[in-house]
Amino acid sequence: MCGIIGYIGNKPAAPILVNGLKKLEYRGYDSSGIAVLENGKIDCIKSVGKIEQLKKKVDGRKKPPAGTLGIGHTRWATHGVPSDVNSHPHISRDGRFAIVHNGIIENFAELKTSLQKDGFVFKSETDSEAVAHMLQKLYDGDILSTLRRLIKTLVGSYAIGIVFSDAPDTMYAIRKDNPLIVGLGDGENFIASDVTAALDHTHEFVLLENYETAEITRDGVNYYDIDGNPLEKLPYRVNWDAAQAEKEGYPHFMLKEIYAQPKAITDTLRPRIKSGEVVLGELILDKKYVDGLEKIDIVGCGSAYHAGIVGKTFIEKHCRIRVTCELASEYIYGDPITDEKTLTIIISQSGETADTLNALRIAKARGSHTVAIVNVVESSIAREAHDVLYTYAGPEIAVATTKGYTTQVAALYLLGLHIAKIKGTVTDGRYTELVNGLLGLADGISSMLRNTDAIKDFAERYKNRRNVFFIGRGTDYAASLEGALKLKEISYIHAEAYASGELKHGTISLITKSTVTIALVTQRALYHKMESNIKAVKSRKGPVLAVASPANAAIADCADSLLTIPECDDDISPVLTAVVLQLFAYYVADARGCDIDKPRHLAKSVTVE
Numbered sequence: 143m144c145g146i147i148g149y150i151g152n153k154p155a156a157p158i159l160v161n162g163l164k165k166l167e168y169r170g171y172d173s174s175g176i177a178v179l180e181n182g183k184i185d186c187i188k189s190v191g192k193i194e195q196l197k198k199k200v201d202g203r204k205k206p207p208a209g210t211l212g213i214g215h216t217r218w219a220t221h222g223v224p225s226d227v228n229s230h231p232h233i234s235r236d237g238r239f240a241i242v243h244n245g246i247i248e249n250f251a252e253l254k255t256s257l258q259k260d261g262f263v264f265k266s267e268t269d270s271e272a273v274a275h276m277l278q279k280l281y282d283g284d285i286l287s288t289l290r291r292l293i294k295t296l297v298g299s300y301a302i303g304i305v306f307s308d309a310p311d312t313m314y315a316i317r318k319d320n321p322l323i324v325g326l327g328d329g330e331n332f333i334a335s336d337v338t339a340a341l342d343h344t345h346e347f348v349l350l351e352n353y354e355t356a357e358i359t360r361d362g363v364n365y366y367d368i369d370g371n372p373l374e375k376l377p378y379r380v381n382w383d384a385a386q387a388e389k390e391g392y393p394h395f396m397l398k399e400i401y402a403q404p405k406a407i408t409d410t411l412r413p414r415i416k417s418g419e420v421v422l423g424e425l426i427l428d429k430k431y432v433d434g435l436e437k438i439d440i441v442g443c444g445s446a447y448h449a450g451i452v453g454k455t456f457i458e459k460h461c462r463i464r465v466t467c468e469l470a471s472e473y474i475y476g477d478p479i480t481d482e483k484t485l486t487i488i489i490s491q492s493g494e495t496a497d498t499l500n501a502l503r504i505a506k507a508r509g510s511h512t513v514a515i516v517n518v519v520e521s522s523i524a525r526e527a528h529d530v531l532y533t534y535a536g537p538e539i540a541v542a543t544t545k546g547y548t549t550q551v552a553a554l555y556l557l558g559l560h561i562a563k564i565k566g567t568v569t570d571g572r573y574t575e576l577v578n579g580l581l582g583l584a585d586g587i588s589s590m591l592r593n594t595d596a597i598k599d600f601a602e603r604y605k606n607r608r609n610v611f612f613i614g615r616g617t618d619y620a621a622s623l624e625g626a627l628k629l630k631e632i633s634y635i636h637a638e639a640y641a642s643g644e645l646k647h648g649t650i651s652l653i654t655k656s657t658v659t660i661a662l663v664t665q666r667a668l669y670h671k672m673e674s675n676i677k678a679v680k681s682r683k684g685p686v687l688a689v690a691s692p693a694n695a696a697i698a699d700c701a702d703s704l705l706t707i708p709e710c711d712d713d714i715s716p717v718l719t720a721v722v723l724q725l726f727a728y729y730v731a732d733a734r735g736c737d738i739d740k741p742r743h744l745a746k747s748v749t750v751e
């Protein structure tokens with residue numbers, strides 16, 4: 143896996159492909175490559191490392207490729223180390239087929255053995271190379287029937303772009319369980335793994351569904367189902383503009399996205415709060431259904447899971463219903479207990495995370511009603527869930543999520559309030575306080591973003607520490623999980639979140655003068671408990687930074703430093719503390735010279751299990 147772009151038009155394909163791959167860099171990758179068809183021959187250029195290295199190879203050619211049809215790929219290694227030879231495109235033995243592939247071919251070993259018996263020699267360690275050779279082996283003079291037989295042969299997940307040297311005016315694409323879209327231009331068309339790769343050229347897209355084939359020429363596209371029947375498919379429009387996927391003067395996408403949070407939160411909340419009431423017109427959750435609910439399961443991966451934990455705390459408190467929050471990768475193999483009396487909330491920024499998508503399918507198959515909290519419109523999870531609550535965060539490019547996470551938390555608050563109102567588990571007064579609290583979040587974030595010097599100073603002071611603990615209680619503990627993940631992801635410092643009360647049961651043995659503890663203290667009711675926990679850390683000589691609400695600012699007396707967040711309702715403070723912790727991670731990573739937007743080994747959207 144990682145990113146795919148394909149072009150057919152009247153301009154030289156190579157610069158368009160390289161530019162498209164640059165737009166896909168944010169997904170994380172370790173190598174890249176392009177294949178261009180020119181004068182009946184496929185010319186393939188690949189490079190390990192950054193796209194810049196690929197670009198140098200392309201530009202360094204005495205005669206750069208001039209063909210107007212080609213495919214490109216960024217690779218994030220799954221089978222075989224990052225290397226020139228393992229990167230895509232892969233070419234069939236006879237040189238007539240070039241393919242790029244996202245996903246995993248699960249019957250790769252079988253296919254490889256049978257291909258080897260037929261004399262095919264594998265150059266790479268990848269599963270994807272088998273697809274190129276299979277095309278050659280299956281080719282019967284009719285490419286469409288060959289693709290149908292290929293689909294029937296492959297087991298696993300795939301989005302595949304294909305160039306065939308005998309078809310100089312056509313590009314082909316097939317997919318199963320991995321996103322692939324066709325971009326419609328004027329005299330030119332595209333394939334891509336996500337819209338950002340083609341937004342410079344078009345806003346009209348068609349989503350390829352499982353087992354479908356696209357036959358793409360310069361002037362049109364034909365779609366076929368698995369039996370070769372032609373399909374009518376309607377395009378959809380994406381209103382994100384290409385500039386939204388640019389840095390716009392910020393040194394990193396992550397910083398730009400941190401600063402985009404007031405708008406993202408406003409866009410997510412405002413349209414759904416009308417005259418002081420949360421109105422979620424997009425959901426079918428009526429009183430009869432909500433009253434019959436026995437529990438709610440929240441499922442996600444990474445930061446989406448952490449947003450779920452914040453949501454669990456909020457929903458349990460205000461809706462008086464049992465909520466579990468599970469990692470999607472555990473949920474899918476845990477034989478989950480779920481049925482029509484369970485509401486499943488599936489959280490995913492990209493809407494394509496394989497584990498999360500599988501969890502959604504399992505919950506649905508067992509009768510649960512599913513609500514997806516998703517950012518990317520028309521993504522697989524958005525399309526498959528019964529209901530969707532979109533977060534209007536806009537495109538998120540940095541691998542480490544920021545506005546994706548805080549808008550997920552905001553959406554969970556909306557959902558919690560919606561359910562609490564239906565169930566009558568929150569008083570009118572408290573409901574109004576919370577709604578007003580939500581409406582004040584964007585201003586709170588803006589005021590924090592106006593002066594970040596204290597966070598920067600703190601980051602500078604502790605940037606070389608090897609261990610950082612994040613502690614808190616209740617919703618602060620939930621928020622600290624995301625703080626620790628942010629720091630780990632982008633600065634490579636070991637960080638752990640701990641429920642403050644649990645420190646004494648083991649972890650406190652790790653506290654020394656060189657560990658740093660960041661204590662979240664936003665809960666008035668838990669002030670004294672946090673005070674004791676901080677004192678326990680201090681008495682082991684560990685420096686402590688407290689991140690507190692104004693009401694709890696007196697905690698400064700027992701901490702080494704204090705950062706106060708703006709005034710906000712205790713129950714929704716995680717949106718504000720998240721911003722402090724994002725900035726802390728960002729400045730530490732920056733001071734350490736890390737590759738902030740594309741941290742090592744990480745991918746933005748993990749479409750394999």
Ligand code: G6P
Pocket residue numbers: 443444445446489490491492493494495498541542543744745746747748
């Ligand atoms: C990857 C990203 C994380 C993200 C997780 C879930 O691991 O690196 O930042 O939280 O996937 O992504 P999703 O798109 O499902 O929210």
